[in-house]
Amino acid sequence: MIKLVGTGIWVCVVTLASVYFSVQLANKEPVIEKVPDFLGGLETVRGDIISVPILKDGGVEGYFLTRLAFTADPKFLNRLTIPASQLVTDALYTELVGSPDIDFGHLDQFDIPTFKENVKAALNARIGEEVFHDIIIEQIDFLSKADIRSNNQKGERSMKASQQRVGENGPQPTH
Numbered sequence: 586m587i588k589l590v591g592t593g594i595w596v597c598v599v600t601l602a603s604v605y606f607s608v609q610l611a612n613k614e615p616v617i618e619k620v621p622d623f624l625g626g627l628e629t630v631r632g633d634i635i636s637v638p639i640l641k642d643g644g645v646e647g648y649f650l651t652r653l654a655f656t657a658d659p660k661f662l663n664r665l666t667i668p669a670s671q672l673v674t675d676a677l678y679t680e681l682v683g684s685p686d687i688d689f690g691h692l693d694q695f696d697i698p699t700f701k702e703n704v705k706a707a708l709n710a711r712i713g714e715e716v717f718h719d720i721i722i723e724q725i726d727f728l729s730k731a732d733i734r735s736n737n738q739k740g741e742r743s744m745k746a747s748q749q750r751v752g753e754n755g756p757q758p759t760h
Contacts (some may be wrong), residue, residue, distance in 0.1 A: 603704075621649050627718055628659040630672050634724070637681045647729040652702075655719040659718040676707045695723065 637649040653673060662669055680703050700719040708717045 586736070608717055626658070627656040628662060629654055629656050630662070630669055631723070632673055635674055637678055639727075640682065645730060647727055648733070650724065650726045650728065651677060651681075651722070652756040653677070654723055655705075655708075655717050656719045656721070657717050661712075661714065665712070672708055672711065673704070676704045676711075679707060680704055697725070733755075 617700065631654045632652060634650060634652045639646045639649060655669070655673060657669060665672070672683050680700065701722065705720050709715050
């Protein structure tokens with residue numbers, strides 16, 4: 586009789602243990618690998634050429650000509666009520682016109698990585714979620730008023746050596 590009770594308890598323990606472990610395995614969260622941003626899942630939107638006037642001492646100092654592209658999550662882009670290109674244009678104007686850190690005498694030392702990060706942070710802060718993952722600069726040039734007048738008088742439409750390329754030397758280290 587004791588053997589029969591012992592066998593019954595053994596069967597119950599084995600059954601309960603097998604049910605417990607099978608439920609634990611069934612409810613285990615699947616491991617999802619994050620796909621890197623540049624390998625898919627993001628949409629790249631190319632912006633228009635934007636001319637941003639730079640104001641100094643009550644007048645126009647020159648113009649930044651920029652063309653940006655940006656990568657963003659397409660599910661968020663479709664939910665935006667304002668077109669993404671208009672948000673980028675607004676962030677560009679805010680960063681270029683409102684930034685006192687831009688030294689027009691030394692635009693070759695313009696800090697492009699910081700500029701891109703500031704534009705991205707401003708866009709994501711305005712939306713309240715991380716929608717924009719990267720800002721890609723296709724073109725960024727500065728034309729002074731003198732360069733524009735000179736080109737108009739000569740009928741030229743291209744950049745010449747005297748015009749400043751923006752950010753070619755990068756930011757200078759501060760001591």
